[in-house]
Amino acid sequence: DTVMTQTPLSVSVTPGQPASISCKSSESLLHSDGKTYVYWYVQKGGQPPQLLIYEATKRFSGVPYRFSGSGSGTDFTLQISRVEAEDVGVYYCMHSLPGWTFGQGTKVEIK
Amino acid sequence: QIQLVQSGAEVKKPGASVKVSCKASGYMFTSSGMNWLRQAPGQRFEWMGFISTSDDGRNYAQNFQGRVTMTTDTSSATAYLELRSLRSDDTAVYYCAKEGGSDWGQGTLVTVSA
Numbered sequence: 419d420t421v422m423t424q425t426p427l428s429v430s431v432t433p434g435q436p437a438s439i440s441c442k443s444s445e446s447l448l449h450s451d452g453k454t455y456v457y458w459y460v461q462k463g464g465q466p467p468q469l470l471i472y473e474a475t476k477r478f479s480g481v482p483y484r485f486s487g488s489g490s491g492t493d494f495t496l497q498i499s500r501v502e503a504e505d506v507g508v509y510y511c512m513h514s515l516p517g518w519t520f521g522q523g524t525k526v527e528i529k
Numbered sequence: 530q531i532q533l534v535q536s537g538a539e540v541k542k543p544g545a546s547v548k549v550s551c552k553a554s555g556y557m558f559t560s561s562g563m564n565w566l567r568q569a570p571g572q573r574f575e576w577m578g579f580i581s582t583s584d585d586g587r588n589y590a591q592n593f594q595g596r597v598t599m600t601t602d603t604s605s606a607t608a609y610l611e612l613r614s615l616r617s618d619d620t621a622v623y624y625c626a627k628e629g630g631s632d633w634g635q636g637t638l639v640t641v642s643a
Contacts, residue, residue, distance in 0.1 A: 457630055459630075464636075465635075466624055466626075466633035466634065466635060466636055467574075467633060469630055469631045472629075472630065472631075478631060510573070510574065512574070512630070514630065516588075517576045517578075517579075517588075517590055518564060518566065518574070518576035518630075519576065520573045520574040520575075520576075521573065522573045523573060
């Protein structure tokens with residue numbers, strides 16, 4: 419089974435500063451259809467996860483432009499260009515097909 | 530807007546079964562399948578399986594084979610998850626999530642305790 423490993427597990431950021439979360443998979447996530455089914459979510463409080471990025475680089479509808487996804491193959495990154503107080507939460511990368519496999523989560527806090 | 534509304538919290542004894550519902554609205558129910566996942570305290574999300582809402586095709590995660598059943602009722606646009614032979618380590622928040630991953634239910638806490 420594919421293993422998704424996130425780093426760091428926790429990050430404290432000053433508002434207005436950038437943040438970056440890495441997600442490495444144990445095997446290439448390039449699908450035979452040419453797409454890469456990697457997603458990024460944020461989970462705030464006791465809420466269900468909210469989709470930020472799909473297919474590794476595509477911003478989901480309504481997601482602020484400060485969020486961006488990059489990467490290919492086995493290495494993926496979520497970047498927040500300028501962190502805001504509302505960005506506090508736990509961020510997860512996820513791979514689908516087959517099934518859904520999640521990283522262990524990265525807690526983002528504000529300094 | 531799309532909504533997935535799950536049934537309320539459950540407390541079960543070891544060995545019992547639980548059935549969680551997920552009622553969909555705001556889209557054509559049969560146009561997207563449904564995934565079920567869970568998140569135990571301090572653990573990462575665990576995918577349990579997928580059910581097609583158009584033809585009832587199912588794909589269960591190996592960890593749950595033989596203990597889980599996913600069903601749908603298209604007349605009420607509701608998906609169901611049944612988990613049997615509950616153990617204490619099944620204590621978790623259970624989620625339904627629409628195919629594609631953009632919409633999730635609010636979660637259902639299932640507590641397994643003697």
